[in-house]
Amino acid sequence: MKAEVRSYEHESVAVAGSTLAAPVVTYIGPGNVWRLEADYAYQDGPTLITVPAGFRFDLASIPRVFWWLISPFELSVAAPLLHDFLYAYKGDPPQGSLDPSRQYSRKEADQLFKRVMEIEGVPGWRRRPAYAAVRAFGWIGWGKSTQ
Numbered sequence: 001m002k003a004e005v006r007s008y009e010h011e012s013v014a015v016a017g018s019t020l021a022a023p024v025v026t027y028i029g030p031g032n033v034w035r036l037e038a039d040y041a042y043q044d045g046p047t048l049i050t051v052p053a054g055f056r057f058d059l060a061s062i063p064r065v066f067w068w069l070i071s072p073f074e075l076s077v078a079a080p081l082l083h084d085f086l087y088a089y090k091g092d093p094p095q096g097s098l099d100p101s102r103q104y105s106r107k108e109a110d111q112l113f114k115r116v117m118e119i120e121g122v123p124g125w126r127r128r129p130a131y132a133a134v135r136a137f138g139w140i141g142w143g144k145s146t147q
Contacts, residue, residue, distance in 0.1 A: 018120045020078050032058045042082055044112060048099045049082060057084035076120035083113040083134070087141050106142050110134045 024037040033056055040051045059080050085093060091104035104112070114131040122130075 018076070018078075020116070020119060023077050023081055025077065025081075028056070034059050036081065040078070040081060042078065042116070044082075044115075046100070047102060049085070050097050050099070051081060051085045052094075052097070055081075055085060055088075057081055057088075076117055076122055079113050079116035079120060079122070082116060083109055086112070087138070090142055106138060107135075110138060 020042070021040070023040045025034045026037055027033075028035050036051055036053055036055045036057070038053050042049045042051075057080065059077065085097075086104050086109040087106075091106065091109055095101070110131065113134060114127060117127045117130065
């Protein structure tokens with residue numbers, strides 16, 4: 001049985017059962033690169049995070065060898081988008097992206113990743129190892145922009 005290959009271009013990628021808005025993304029590859037096509041806003045407690053259209057991200061940095069266990073789409077779309085956005089700027093994105101203005105630590109960005117996966121309904125057996133991986137290895141990508 002051949003796996004279905006699907007092209008995403010300006011598509012809202014919704015997660016079944018999620019209460020969050022679906023980000024509109026385009027797969028621009030290679031190297032698992034995605035582009036946000038419309039601003040994406042998320043209310044994190046008192047902070048409104050707005051990821052601007054045009055932001056590029058890799059969805060989830062899961063080595064392909066592990067996709068049989070956890071594929072990038074199985075960790076939601078909003079969680080990696082928000083996480084990659086904060087990581088790209090070392091928790092201090094451009095002015096106007098965080099209201100009120102503040103800075104996220106790497107740990108806070110990782111905790112946001114975990115919270116959003118939970119809101120999106122990602123099962124604990126996927127969520128917990130993904131969170132553990134970003135805590136253990138996230139320092140490698142902290143401050144590395146895909147822009």
